[in-house]
Amino acid sequence: MLTRLKISGFKNLVDVDVHFGPFNCITGVNGSGKSNLFDAIKFLSALSGSTLIDAAVSVCREGEKTPDIRSLFHCVGGKYDKEISFEAEIIIPEQGIDDLGQKAEASITFLRYIVTIAYRDDNSLPSLGSLELVREELDRINLQDASKHLKFPHKAGLWRKSVIKGKRALPFISTENSGKQKDSSIIKLIQDGIQGRTKTFQLAALPRTVLSTATSENPTAFLARREMQSWRVLRLEPSSLWASDKFATPPGLGADGSHIPATLYYLSHVPGSSNKAVLTYDQIASRLSKFNENIHKVRVERDEKRELLTLEVVDYDGTVHRASSVSGGTLRFLAMIVLELDTRPVGLICLEEPENSIYPDRIPEVLKLLQDIATNPKRQVGPDNPLxxxxxxxxxxxxxxxxxxxxxxxAELKELECAGLKFKRACFSCLPDTWRKKAFPESDTVSKDKVFSYLKSIFPAEEQSLDISPKPKQKKSESTDDRFDPQLRLPTFSDV
Incomplete structure (x- = not known):
């Protein structure tokens, strides 16, 4: 779980500092940095498992024959920043299994990871340039300090106690300068335990982060690596949502929404449960019918001859529809149901514009489902409440x-002046009287009037006459909730 992320030098993300809770919704004008934040998370995740170059290429624009990794660095007037830096506060699993089946158990589960990467011109790679590691640290956040860092509403005795565990006196990864020369810096990977062994690496020679090499010999670093590798940025594509899967396709929803059939088939055929398929398909159909009332059944058809798994839905007339003939909105909602049911993967899920292809009156059901996927911070974390x-x-x-x-x-753009240069950077502002502002008074804040103006700007012209001005405050009754109500009559399906 990512609880805080500080970024500087990545695209238009300069001196960004964002605190996250279990469920987070980012909105704002186009070009303000919403997608850049997701790209930064994707880059940080890739750094935990790939070389510096491969991680950078993975977040460059798709379709480029020669990816320009320098495009990831903040640029003003043709002048690029020299470094990209990340600082992430994360909660990691207490236990895990490495690639060789060896068990790893974390010394402490609340950590801070810092990494700084610089661009270096490289004549041998004229199209790519090169990247070098400047700094890398992995350190503990002690249990007694957890309450200072976790400010989103949660039950300390239940949720926090179940995820924040362990103790540690030393860092796990540190960067040190062992001399006056530029290339004399080293990175230390320190084993768990009081007298753990220390591995030393010459910083200048490293093609990847030290974290990306961690194994069960360094269990806490390894589990931090696994946590960051589990982070997913989903951009659901229609052609992927309805595609069939081979029998041998591993279960798990792809970043583009692929592998729904393989994942549903896996979830419905758990060994030792004879009626699991019926129960799972009924559960999915029940949830999906709240979104599309014409759906009666959901199933995965096995084609033994072609060895294919194909998603099918059955309406109340008994007509069978293959996934390729089902609406994109219904398939997107089904993909989110799969995310909810498949509790094996834990960690962070970023989702781009979940409302795409969804009728307006059904968007609230989408929002409810996404909130259900996130961990419930009022309950203990476990199989029925995954992290x-x-x-x-x-x-x-x-x-x-x-x-x-x-x-x-x-998300909004604010002007900043640095080294004599003025530019606009992304800011992620919270609303007044919310936990971020109360806990961190220095947080950027957006006024409700500005949100009203934004709401008005993204409505079609015929809706511009709607009254979206702030209304006098009313006494909050026990039946009301804490949703932000801009007093705007939103269009429903009947209006479309």
């Missing part, structure tokens, strides 16, 4: 209206 986190970005005024105010962040 999962959701961050969505959205341009939907309905989501902005329906999402709890505590969960909202508003």
């Amino acid at each position: 999962r986190q959701i961050i969505i970005n959205s341009n939907s005024p309905i989501i902005l209206n329906q999402a709890p105010a505590d969960n909202l962040l508003f």
Whole structure:
């Protein structure tokens, strides 16, 4: 789980500092940095398992024959920043298994990871340039300090106690300068335990982060690596959502929404449960029918001849529809149901514009499902409440209206002057009187009037006459909730 992320030098993310809870909704104008934040998370995740170059290429624009990794660095007037830096506070699993089946157990589960990467011109790679590691640290956040860092509403005696465990006196990874020369810096990988062994690496020679090499011999670093590798940025594509899978396809929803059939088939055929398939398909159909009332059954058809798994839905007339003939909105919602049911993967899930292809009156059901996927911070973490986190970005005024105010962040551009240069950087502002502002008074804040203006700007012209001005405050009754209500009559399906 990612609880805080500081970024500087990545695209238009300069001196960004964002605190996250279990469920987070980012909205704002186009070009303000919403997708850049997701790219930064994707880059940080890739650094935990790939070389520096491969990680950078993975977040460059798709389709480029020669990816320009320098495009990841903040640029003003043709002048690029020299470094990209990340600082992440993360909660990791207490236990895990490495690639060789060896068990790893963390010394402490609340950590801070820092990494700084610099661009270096390289004549041998004229199209790519080169990257070098400048700094890397992995350190503990002690249990007694956890309450200072975790400020989102949660039950300390239940949720926090079940995820924040262990103790540690030393860092796990540290960077030290062993001399006056530029190339004399070293990185230390320190084993768990009081007298753990220390491995030393020459910083200048490293093609990848030290964290990306961690194994069960360094269990806490390894589990931090596994946590960051588990982070997913999902951009659901229609052609992937309805595609069939081979019998041998591993279960698990792809970043583009692929492998729904393989994942559903796996979830419905757990060994030792004879009626699991019926129960799983009925559960899915029940949830899906709240989104599309015409759906009666959901199933995965096995084609033994072609060895294919194909998703099918059955309506109340008994007509069978293959996934390729099902609406994109229904398939997107089904993909989210799969995310909820498949509790094997834990960690962070970022989802781009979940409202795409969804009728307006059904968007609230999408929002509810996404909130259900995230861990419930009022309950103990376990099999029925996995440690999962959701961050969505959205341009939907309905989501902005329906999402709890505590969960909202508003992306906007603010002017900054640095080294004599003026530029606009991304800011992720919270609403007044929410947990971020109360816990961190220095947090950027967006006024409700500005949110109203944004809501008005993204409505079609015929909706511009709607009254979206702030209304006098009313006394909050026990039946009301904490959703941010801009007093706007939102269009429903009957209006479309």
